[in-house]
Amino acid sequence: MRVLFYVFLFVIIAIIQAQLISVHVWFISEKALQRATSQSNTLKERSEENLPALILEKEAGLAVPSWFNEEAYKESLTVFYKALSVMASVGEYHSVKGIRIKTGLLLDKIINDIKEKVRCHEKKTEGVSCDRQKLQVFSTHDLLMLPFLEALGIREEVLGKDLPPEFLSAVIIETMLVDGIPFVKVFYRKNPREITLRDVTDLVRNCPPKKEYCPVDLFTSCCSEFLTTDPKGECYPETSDENTIQWAMTPLSWLLAAIAIFLLVVLIIMTYLVIRYKNQSVVTIKKFSLEN
Numbered sequence: 540m541r542v543l544f545y546v547f548l549f550v551i552i553a554i555i556q557a558q559l560i561s562v563h564v565w566f567i568s569e570k571a572l573q574r575a576t577s578q579s580n581t582l583k584e585r586s587e588e589n590l591p592a593l594i595l596e597k598e599a600g601l602a603v604p605s606w607f608n609e610e611a612y613k614e615s616l617t618v619f620y621k622a623l624s625v626m627a628s629v630g631e632y633h634s635v636k637g638i639r640i641k642t643g644l645l646l647d648k649i650i651n652d653i654k655e656k657v658r659c660h661e662k663k664t665e666g667v668s669c670d671r672q673k674l675q676v677f678s679t680h681d682l683l684m685l686p687f688l689e690a691l692g693i694r695e696e697v698l699g700k701d702l703p704p705e706f707l708s709a710v711i712i713e714t715m716l717v718d719g720i721p722f723v724k725v726f727y728r729k730n731p732r733e734i735t736l737r738d739v740t741d742l743v744r745n746c747p748p749k750k751e752y753c754p755v756d757l758f759t760s761c762c763s764e765f766l767t768t769d770p771k772g773e774c775y776p777e778t779s780d781e782n783t784i785q786w787a788m789t790p791l792s793w794l795l796a797a798i799a800i801f802l803l804v805v806l807i808i809m810t811y812l813v814i815r816y817k818n819q820s821v822v823t824i825k826k827f828s829l830e831n
Contacts, residue, residue, distance in 0.1 A: 572622035579618055581611045590615045595706055598730075620703040627685035629694060630701065635764055638686040640774055643767035645677060646690055650759045650766065653714050657721045657755050684708065690765040692744030697727045697737070705730040714755070722752035 576586045585606075597603050597612055607615075624630040628637025652675065659669035679687070684704045688694035691710075698704055711726040725743050726736040740746060744761040746753035767773055 569622075571625045572618065575618040575621035579614045581614045582618060585611075590619055594619060598706065616703060617701050620701050623682060623685060623703055627682055627689075629685050629689045633689075636773065638690055639765050639767050640770050641683055642686040642690055643765050643773070644770050645679070645683070645687065646762050647766040647768055649675075649677075649712060650762070653712075653723065653755060654759055656714060660716065660721065681706070681708075684710075686765075690762045691725070692761065693725075693727070693739050693742045696742045697729075697739055707731050711736060715752075717752060721755040723755055723758040724752060725758075 572590070573586050576582045576590075582588075582590070593603055593607050594612065594615055597607065620630075624632050627641065628634040656669055681704050685694065687710065688697060688704070707730055709728040711728065713724045713726070715722055715724065723740070723746075724738065725740045725746075727739050728736050738751075740753050741748050741750050743753060743758060745757045746761070747757070
């Protein structure tokens with residue numbers, strides 16, 4: 540009985556652990572990578588390969604395995620994107636809140652700095668230099684570059700459909716005065732080997748199409764739903780409803796649940812039989828005592 544109870548307890552703990560693992564973002568990304576790889580014509584037998592490393596090595600001109608030809612390289616980009624998109628909250632996993640958590644703080648910083656510089660020029664305060672800080676550089680990750688481009692509304696335009704950003708790609712945002720009017724220009728550099736920057740100003744959300752410059756007020760209104768000053772608060776909301784753990788049953792969880800139910804039924808039956816046998820023994824002993 541005691542052994543059966545411990546087995547039942549172990550199964551319950553295993554179910555809880557399986558549930559917690561199943562909602563972990565890296566676990567989800569790994570499963571997405573495996574699923575995308577299995578759907579690929581060239582890479583379905585290569586699910587254990589380190590595709591991001593092979594992509595980087597090929598783009599750097601290093602030696603790669605013979606099977607990693609041009610076709611495999613192109614398919615690996617799509618596979619890699621599908622894994623990244625889970626964590627980046629873009630594409631088929633598009634989520635405004637997910638994008639806000641990942642890139643909202645950086646966007647808020649950039650947009651507020653632009654607004655502050657414009658206000659400084661409008662005030663024209665004597666003795667105050669509005670252009671003292673000419674350049675700001677932010678280093679990030681391809682996992683954050685995807686939602687950043689998505690928030691600006693230019694992801695598919697600059698990357699292509701279902702493709703990740705290349706390593707060391709960059710977004711350049713330039714603020715300028717043209718005849719005393721503040722404008723913004725946005726450029727994209729695909730990789731360090733690309734000498735000419737691509738002007739994507741007219742592709743940014745809310746910016747006028749086919750125009751060389753984007754008015755500051757239109758640019759700074761591009762991404763309001765994706766801005767946040769408190770990404771931690773976005774991740775851990777205070778309301779009890781949003782704090783509720785979302786349980787998603789996996790095949791492993793269903794299997795463990797079935798085993799747990801079976802063991803529980805066995806435990807109940809054995810408990811009943813033990814109690815019944817014990818009661819019969821007591822009755823037999825009492826009857827034997829009376830007869831004697």
